Structures are given as C-alpha cells and as structure tokens.
Amino acid sequence: MPTTPGTAGRRSADERRRALLRTARDVADDLSADAITRDQAGKPPHDEVARLREAGLPAALTPHASDHGADWRTGCTVIRKISTADSSVGEVLARHYVHAWSGRFYASHQHATTLEEESVRERWLWTGAVRTPVPGDDTDGTDLTLRPRDTGYVLSGRRFVETAVAVADQIVLDATCPVTGDVLVVRVPSHARGMTLEPAHDRLGQRVGGAGEVVLDRVAVTPGQVLGRRPHDEESAPPFTALAEPALRLALCHVGLGIVEGALTEARDLSRGGRAYRLPGADPDLFLTYGELASAAQTATAVVDRATEVMARALDPGAQLDAEEPAGVCALVATAETVTSKAALHVTARVLELADAPGLDRFWRNARVLTAHHPAAHRLRSIGEHYLNGSHRAVAAAFH
Structure with a gap:
C-alpha cells in the first residue's frame, strides 16, 4: 500500500503514542522502586519532577496537535500508569495535563496555539487552581483580585494549589477584576516578582504531590498572560x-x-x-x-x-x-x-x-x-x- 501524507501522519502519531506509553511504563517502574521511601519523606517533588522532565513527559502531555502533544485517551492512560506506581506524581501529571489545556478552554485559537508551542519548547510544567462558578452565588467573588493598570494588571491574594506549587513553571488562577466585575483566568510564571510559595507539610496522603499556598503581592500580569474570562455560571x-x-x-x-x-x-x-x-x-x-x-x-x-x-x-x-x-x-x-x-x-x-x-x-x-x-x-x-x-x-x- 503506497504511503500518502495522510497515512504517514497517522503512522507518525501512532508511533508517538506507542513511544509515550513505553516511556510512561519505564517512569512508573522507576517510581515504584522507591515509592514507599519517598512517601515517608513527604518532600516537595523536586526529584520526581526531574525524573518526569528527563523522560520528556511534561512536554509530551500537552493538548494534541499535528506534531506534538497527546490526545485525551493517551494522556489519561499515561496518568493512570504513573498513578499506579505513585499517585502523588500521577496527580501532578493529571493537573499539569489539564491546565495545559487552559488556552483552549479560555483563550482564542491563536493564543492557545502559541502558548502550547511555547510550553512544548520550554518543557513547562503546569499547575493551578481555577474555581468553578457556584450556582446561585450572586457574589461570584474569589480570594484573588486583578486590578487594571496602564501596562496590564496587578494580582493580589492567596490561593491553595493541590500540586507542584514549588516546582511548576506556570500557575493558572482565576481572579476578580473589581473595576469590571469580570473573573479572568490568568497564567503566572513561577518566578514572578511578588509571589511567594508556602508548601504544605505533614499531609495525610498525596504527600509527594507538592501542595501548598501561593501568596501574591501586587504581581504584575501582562495582557498576554490573561487567557480569558471565566463565565459567571455554567x-x-x-x-x-x-x-x-x-x-x-x-x-x-x-x-x-x-x-x-x-x-x-x-x-x-x-x-x-x-x-x-x-x-x-x-x-x-x-x-x-x-x-x-x-x-x-x-x-x-x-x-x-x-x-x-x-x-x-x-x-x-x-x-x-x-x-x-x-x-x-x-x-x-x-x-x-x-x-x-x-x-x-x-x-x-x-x-x-x-x-x-x-x-x-x-x-x-x-x-x-x-x-x-x-x-x-x-x-x-x-x-x-x-x-x-x-x-x-x-x-x-x-x-x-
């Protein structure tokens, strides 16, 4: 059967999928070898994320595109395989994968495409905490405020994040603009000036997930970091x-x-x-x-x-x-x-x-x-x- 651009593209996607699943199995085997020791230590997942980066999983677990990313079924298969060995690391990957979709959920097509390409290129690890609108809640307020200024916004407040608070590259949050009343979804780089991180200690479970609180004191947010509006209700x-x-x-x-x-x-x-x-x-x-x-x-x-x-x-x-x-x-x-x-x-x-x-x-x-x-x-x-x-x-x- 002759090879056409369509069949070559499908073959390439299938090969990427098989390679990704093999990598997930290898990483799972590696994590299972010392899972008990790491759980008992309960330290932030610096070592675990280094293993994920070395295997290329943060870059691979981004929304599917023609030349990169993982389709939803494959992404979930990888998350389950890693979680079988260490569910804390599995949760890190699960939240990374879904927050990497934030551009598609909230931003324009072009903005999302550019963001995903940069995420793959820079091998970003994502985390975040976007709150769901509460039915019947007229206040629709959040614990974060986003005030306009000439060059964008300043973000202030604090928010608990379930994973990777000290090791992620991008943190996705929603915040209320008190001027317009809009709730905007933004991404904040982990090195942003004015942001401090307070890791949670002595958790009952998911100890290696890296949960903690993000504290933001007038953190500058550029217009390009604003992904879009979070609707007031579903x-x-x-x-x-x-x-x-x-x-x-x-x-x-x-x-x-x-x-x-x-x-x-x-x-x-x-x-x-x-x-x-x-x-x-x-x-x-x-x-x-x-x-x-x-x-x-x-x-x-x-x-x-x-x-x-x-x-x-x-x-x-x-x-x-x-x-x-x-x-x-x-x-x-x-x-x-x-x-x-x-x-x-x-x-x-x-x-x-x-x-x-x-x-x-x-x-x-x-x-x-x-x-x-x-x-x-x-x-x-x-x-x-x-x-x-x-x-x-x-x-x-x-x-x-």
Missing part, C-alpha cells in the same frame, strides 16, 4: 469552556484508578509471596475477597473509560458542541467520579485486612486525600436531578 459558559472542570475531575478519576490498581497489585504480590495474613491455596474466603475487589476495580474502570471516550470526542478539535452536550458529559464524569471514589476507598481499606506490610497504608491515605473534598451524596443528588429534569444547574452543582 449555563452561560461556551460549550467548550464548560468542559474545563469536568476534564480535571476525569483526569483525577484516572489517578484514583491508579491507586486501586496499585493497591490490588501490591496486596496480590504480598499474598503470593507468603507475606499476608491469609495465604493463597484453597482458601475460599480469600478468593471471594479478591474477586470482590477485582470486580469493584473493573466496574470503576469501565465507567471511567466510557466517560473518557465521551470526553475525548467532545475535546476533539473538530467537535461542534451544542449547548446541551456539556451537561451530558458532566453528568457522566460525575458518575465516574462517584464510582471511582467509592472503589478507591473500599479497595484500599480492604487490602489492609489482607496484609500488614510497610507502606501498604499509603494507598488508603492517598485515596482519602484525593476524594475528601467531593462528597458522593452531593454528586448523586446532582446526577439524579439532571437525570430527571435535564438541569444544567444540577450538573454544575455536582462539581462543588
């Missing part, structure tokens, strides 16, 4: 922009699946190696337990994979989203998040009943921290309201 958001928060939540679902897979694999290896409370053989109760846990993991995987496929189609550059589609995507992501959270907490608690081994508790601690801020009952009520009434407002409420 119902008024452009369809593509409305996918920003569910995309992040879905990427974190893959971190949760990584925790489940890592916990089950480690417990299974302990059982096979004779280092568990109950050893394999003819123990029907042990088989029942592993059957239950494996089924919970596979169920969560099926739901998350379906949401990932739907999100990938919605994020495709050629997708023409109507006003109704984001609500359906959001409802599916909220379902995936609910199922994954339940599976992660259940599986990581049960494996502690199977074996007493150093470091096995980290999976439960990591799952607790990853899921702590998003109660399942709140999501389920929102999913139910959307199912009954098709309410956009209910779906938006699921992400608070």
Whole structure:
C-alpha cells in the first residue's frame, strides 16, 4: 500500500503514542522502586519532577496537535500508569495535563496555539487552581483580585494549589477584576516578582504531590498572560469552556484508578509471596475477597473509560458542541467520579485486612486525600436531578 501524507501522519502519531506509553511504563517502574521511601519523606517533588522532565513527559502531555502533544485517551492512560506506581506524581501529571489545556478552554485559537508551542519548547510544567462558578452565588467573588493598570494588571491574594506549587513553571488562577466585575483566568510564571510559595507539610496522603499556598503581592500580569474570562455560571459558559472542570475531575478519576490498581497489585504480590495474613491455596474466603475487589476495580474502570471516550470526542478539535452536550458529559464524569471514589476507598481499606506490610497504608491515605473534598451524596443528588429534569444547574452543582 503506497504511503500518502495522510497515512504517514497517522503512522507518525501512532508511533508517538506507542513511544509515550513505553516511556510512561519505564517512569512508573522507576517510581515504584522507591515509592514507599519517598512517601515517608513527604518532600516537595523536586526529584520526581526531574525524573518526569528527563523522560520528556511534561512536554509530551500537552493538548494534541499535528506534531506534538497527546490526545485525551493517551494522556489519561499515561496518568493512570504513573498513578499506579505513585499517585502523588500521577496527580501532578493529571493537573499539569489539564491546565495545559487552559488556552483552549479560555483563550482564542491563536493564543492557545502559541502558548502550547511555547510550553512544548520550554518543557513547562503546569499547575493551578481555577474555581468553578457556584450556582446561585450572586457574589461570584474569589480570594484573588486583578486590578487594571496602564501596562496590564496587578494580582493580589492567596490561593491553595493541590500540586507542584514549588516546582511548576506556570500557575493558572482565576481572579476578580473589581473595576469590571469580570473573573479572568490568568497564567503566572513561577518566578514572578511578588509571589511567594508556602508548601504544605505533614499531609495525610498525596504527600509527594507538592501542595501548598501561593501568596501574591501586587504581581504584575501582562495582557498576554490573561487567557480569558471565566463565565459567571455554567449555563452561560461556551460549550467548550464548560468542559474545563469536568476534564480535571476525569483526569483525577484516572489517578484514583491508579491507586486501586496499585493497591490490588501490591496486596496480590504480598499474598503470593507468603507475606499476608491469609495465604493463597484453597482458601475460599480469600478468593471471594479478591474477586470482590477485582470486580469493584473493573466496574470503576469501565465507567471511567466510557466517560473518557465521551470526553475525548467532545475535546476533539473538530467537535461542534451544542449547548446541551456539556451537561451530558458532566453528568457522566460525575458518575465516574462517584464510582471511582467509592472503589478507591473500599479497595484500599480492604487490602489492609489482607496484609500488614510497610507502606501498604499509603494507598488508603492517598485515596482519602484525593476524594475528601467531593462528597458522593452531593454528586448523586446532582446526577439524579439532571437525570430527571435535564438541569444544567444540577450538573454544575455536582462539581462543588
């Protein structure tokens, strides 16, 4: 079959994808070798990010384009693989990947393209904390203010960031302009004058993620650092922009699946190696337990994979989203998040009943921290309201 530009392009993309997945496996193997030691130390992820940079993962995990980046399915596969070895580093990558999409979510096409090219060229690591509009909240205020001045803006306030606060190159934040009332999404370089970082210490889980607070004292923001407006509510958001928060939540679902897979694999290896409370053989109760846990993991995987496929189609550059589609995507992501959270907490608690081994508790601690801020009952009520009434407002409420 003759080679055409189209088939050559597809072959090149397939080769890049296979190479990226091989790299992810190699990095995961490297991280798993000292995961327990690094979790116990709980230091900011300077060493871990150096490993990611050496492997080229920050540059590879950017939005897909003709000659760089990763499509949504591949990006999530990489996040899950890394999270199986170390969910703290997996969360760093998950938030990096989604925040690297910020240009597409909030900025113009040209602005986004230029930003992504620079991100790949400079091998930027992204993080951030963009707050979701709260349905029914008339104040719509944030803890950050962005005041206009002749050459742009000055940014002041403080914001907690879940990952990579001391090691990221770009931090994406939203802030209120008190003059216009607009909420603007901006990117702030990590070396910006007037910005200080306060890493969080002694976290229960996700200890190597590098969480902490960003403190901004009249930090200069140029017009080029302003990505765009954050809508005041989900119902008024452009369809593509409305996918920003569910995309992040879905990427974190893959971190949760990584925790489940890592916990089950480690417990299974302990059982096979004779280092568990109950050893394999003819123990029907042990088989029942592993059957239950494996089924919970596979169920969560099926739901998350379906949401990932739907999100990938919605994020495709050629997708023409109507006003109704984001609500359906959001409802599916909220379902995936609910199922994954339940599976992660259940599986990581049960494996502690199977074996007493150093470091096995980290999976439960990591799952607790990853899921702590998003109660399942709140999501389920929102999913139910959307199912009954098709309410956009209910779906938006699921992400608070």
